[in-house]
């Protein structure tokens with residue numbers, strides 16, 4: 001619970017605004033101070049009076065108010081806040097944020113702030129799935145906004161799918177993660193995760209069996225220790241963790257570019273299963289069975305992201321951690337890989353069929369550093385993540 005912290009809460013105009021009343025109540029019970037901002041559309045769903053009563057604070061509204069201006073310039077409202085939360089974040093509000101519009105109080109505040117912003121999207125499933133909203137989401141995440149939800153389920157409009165605002169406990173967990181006062185507070189850490197997809201043509205691609213579970217758990221564990229995490233993920237099976245900045249990519253080349261953009265970082269953990277090769281002659285159109293025989297794919301080598309970041313002297317993170325997925329002679333191969341790539345640590349694991357590790361819930365790893373190797377007991381991927389995050393915190397202290 002964010003006791004003693006100050007949340008500037010922007011309430012958009014969606015049916016989920018009623019849940020925000022409960023969010024205010026629980027935040028205050030947890031000792032947080034809440035300054036509410038109610039958009040004009042938000043007033044259609046909850047009244048300023050109920051918001052003010054629950055927050056025990058003045059509600060800032062869109063209506064131009066000379067007294068407010070004299071008390072505190074509207075755009076200064078976020079100055080005292082530790083975090084801005086937008087809940088519900090409607091498709092309209094997200095579009096305004098992504099486009100940098102400042103036509104009302106909420107969007108002006110969001111454009112003028114240098115504070116971290118957590119958005120809880122809420123809208124009809126088709127609005128959520130519309131390419132415009134997905135494009136805006138991507139822009140918002142790239143701009144460093146944190147997101148929580150939406151969840152999948154029955155919607156007020158009678159449809160089923162993703163678009164329901166996250167539940168109040170989820171939003172509080174995301175607020176806690178964003179405000180975490182741990183040993184990694186203020187430290188920017190980069191995590192790559194998931195597989196990459198390398199296109200063969202517009203409908204086919206080459207992938208691998210990585211689920212993204214281990215990388216996701218590591219990002220969550222680092223955020224829980226207070227780190228400011230940029231999570232660069234390929235198309236994974238598991239959803240990204242809460243309270244981190246998510247950058248979604250498809251290919252190894254996209255991942256390389258996203259990692260370069262996200263730097264500088266104090267540490268980087270490369271947990272992604274990056275494809276070593278891409279199809280050099282990928283078709284711009286779907287490859288057809290044209291009776292002229294089998295298609296021939298030419299391969300080109302992908303950039304080695306871990307090696308590139310480890311070996312660049314300019315802007316190298318203080319600590320670079322790689323993974324080594326091996327099927328035999330794990331420690332020898334991983335030790336050689338550490339030297340070859342130039343990273344500081346390698347987390348080695350045996351991914352032979354039969355271990356159940358690739359795509360499973362558990363992991364058995366050996367940590368290889370300049371000092372030697374240490375084998376950890378087999379445990380859940382989240383326990384491996386917590387132990388690794390604690391080690392990283394110690395190394396960066």
Ligand code: CTP
Nearest residue numbers: 270271272274302303304305306322323324325
């Ligand atoms: N890695 C990367 N970019 C690549 C390939 C791998 O950043 N193009 C990173 C992975 O994220 C991981 C580490 O390098 O941290 C080792 O990945 P792994 O697949 O085990 O090694 P490879 O380099 O593919 O070596 P090999 O195929 O010889 O086992």
